[in-house]
Amino acid sequence: MRDISIIIRYRKAVSYGHHVLLGALETLSADVSYEVRFATSAAAVVEEIKKALPTAHRVLVLWSFYSPDALEMAAELQRIRAEIDDPAVTHIAGGVHATAEPVQVLDAGWDIAAVGEGETTFLRLVAAGGEPAGIPGLVYRDEAGGLVRTGRAERRELDAYPAFSVRWRRFNPIEITRGCVYACRFCQTPFMFSAKFRHRSVENVKRHVEQMVAHGRRDVRFITPTSLSYGSGDENVNLEAVEELLAACKSVVGKQGRVFFGSFPSEVRPEHVSVRALRLIKRYCANDNLIIGAQSGSARVLEAAKRGHGVQEVRDAVRIGVQEGFRINVDMIFGMPGETPADAAASLALARELADLGARIHAHTFMPLPGTPWREATPGRVDPETLRAIGELTGRGALYGHWERQQRLAGQLADAARAYPRPGKSRTLLPLASDPEPGPSHGSGGTAPKR
Ligand code: SF4
Numbered sequence: 001m002r003d004i005s006i007i008i009r010y011r012k013a014v015s016y017g018h019h020v021l022l023g024a025l026e027t028l029s030a031d032v033s034y035e036v037r038f039a040t041s042a043a044a045v046v047e048e049i050k051k052a053l054p055t056a057h058r059v060l061v062l063w064s065f066y067s068p069d070a071l072e073m074a075a076e077l078q079r080i081r082a083e084i085d086d087p088a089v090t091h092i093a094g095g096v097h098a099t100a101e102p103v104q105v106l107d108a109g110w111d112i113a114a115v116g117e118g119e120t121t122f123l124r125l126v127a128a129g130g131e132p133a134g135i136p137g138l139v140y141r142d143e144a145g146g147l148v149r150t151g152r153a154e155r156r157e158l159d160a161y162p163a164f165s166v167r168w169r170r171f172n173p174i175e176i177t178r179g180c181v182y183a184c185r186f187c188q189t190p191f192m193f194s195a196k197f198r199h200r201s202v203e204n205v206k207r208h209v210e211q212m213v214a215h216g217r218r219d220v221r222f223i224t225p226t227s228l229s230y231g232s233g234d235e236n237v238n239l240e241a242v243e244e245l246l247a248a249c250k251s252v253v254g255k256q257g258r259v260f261f262g263s264f265p266s267e268v269r270p271e272h273v274s275v276r277a278l279r280l281i282k283r284y285c286a287n288d289n290l291i292i293g294a295q296s297g298s299a300r301v302l303e304a305a306k307r308g309h310g311v312q313e314v315r316d317a318v319r320i321g322v323q324e325g326f327r328i329n330v331d332m333i334f335g336m337p338g339e340t341p342a343d344a345a346a347s348l349a350l351a352r353e354l355a356d357l358g359a360r361i362h363a364h365t366f367m368p369l370p371g372t373p374w375r376e377a378t379p380g381r382v383d384p385e386t387l388r389a390i391g392e393l394t395g396r397g398a399l400y401g402h403w404e405r406q407q408r409l410a411g412q413l414a415d416a417a418r419a420y421p422r423p424g425k426s427r428t429l430l431p432l433a434s435d436p437e438p439g440p441s442h443g444s445g446g447t448a449p450k451r
Contacts, residue, residue: 163223299311
């Protein structure tokens with residue numbers, strides 16, 4: 001009989017977060033016996049629990065999801081519990097939604113909400129045989145139903161833990177930077193990981209690339225809130241650090257390998273784009289496209305969102321990018337809080353102007369995300385004039401995105417925010433509706449899909 005069986009509720013949309021936990025697990029030094037199982041559906045979770053229960057004292061089921069997925073995941077958990085609800089099984093929710101809304105998560109049926117960065121918390125929980133008492137970074141209810149908060153999770157340097165799991169062959173883009181100094185008001189990243197940059201060292205990244213190559217992988221991508229912030233502690237660009245990073249990666253992957261920087265799954269801020277920066281990327285990297293975060297064509301809205309750049313920087317970045325031979329994708333969010341018809345018109349005008357330059361617009365609808373300063377803001381609506389323009393740009397192949405789905409999700413998030421008017425406090429108004437629909441965690445780039 002082993003101490004613990006760990007079941008990962010494995011979903012492609014959030015796989016990176018689980019890979020990071022598995023990577024951390026490889027560093028565990030505690031004397032505890034465990035196994036890891038993967039479940040890619042609700043039925044598979046039930047199946048794996050049934051297999052694990054006779055062989056382990058405790059079964060930990062790990063879940064991770066973004067705020068727009070929370071209702072769907074809660075419905076799935078209910079189905080699983082209806083089939084198998086054993087006291088030896090603990091369902092743990094981690095990730096950005098559990099961090100922002102731990103009480104919602106507990107009320108929705110999870111046993112424990114893991115709040116903040118998960119690696120150290122997870123290792124301590126495994127070392128303790130799955131017993132949460134006294135482990136920082138957890139919220140749960142005691143036997144009397146009282147809320148227990150164990151304090152802030154430990155934040156360590158990125159080099160402290162692997163960016164993926166070699167042992168379980170679960171690779172993903174390498175997280176080179178965590179946290180973000182910009183603190184845009186619609187974004188969950190600074191809230192989740194702090195408003196400071198922490199960078200993985202070049203040496204550590206290089207070791208990851210060597211491991212990838214040793215396992216037959218030749219494409220290297222990065223996770224970062226803002227690619228050209230690598231090596232910087234503030235808003236400035238440190239191209240020497242960026243070059244050191246890219247040169248090191250390229251030296252490992254060689255001619256057969258490819259390094260991607262400033263493209264999926266990350267992006268660049270417009271004011272960081274320069275001829276020198278883009279030539280550096282061309283020198284070492286294989287990407288023919290860049291993702292640039294613009295978000296709005298209204299200076300007033302950009303200011304209100306605390307984006308830290310203006311509209312002209314977006315125009316300049318797209319022009320430089322096109323001139324240097326990149327295909328440019330521009331992230332824009334429609335229906336931002338307080339957006340007037342004039343602001344919406346300015347965004348549309350910018351979208352058309354950038355499309356005429358050859359850019360493609362990646363359109364989002366504003367969603368009031370938990371943990372952000374705009375959690376309580378009115379959910380984004382796309383007005384009829386914007387809809388017409390979106391249709392026209394889509395028809396030209398100049399616009400894409402899940403903006404319609406996000407518009408529906410924005411309403412659900414607003415309902416949840418009204419039901420829990422103060423984050424972390426008990427529900428006072430509305431029940432959680434159940435209309436499952438997945439979606440991204442924030443309307444910009446940054447670390448959204450990664451954790
Ligand atoms: S939107 Fe991008 S730049 Fe702004 S806080 Fe989020 S990750 Fe940072």
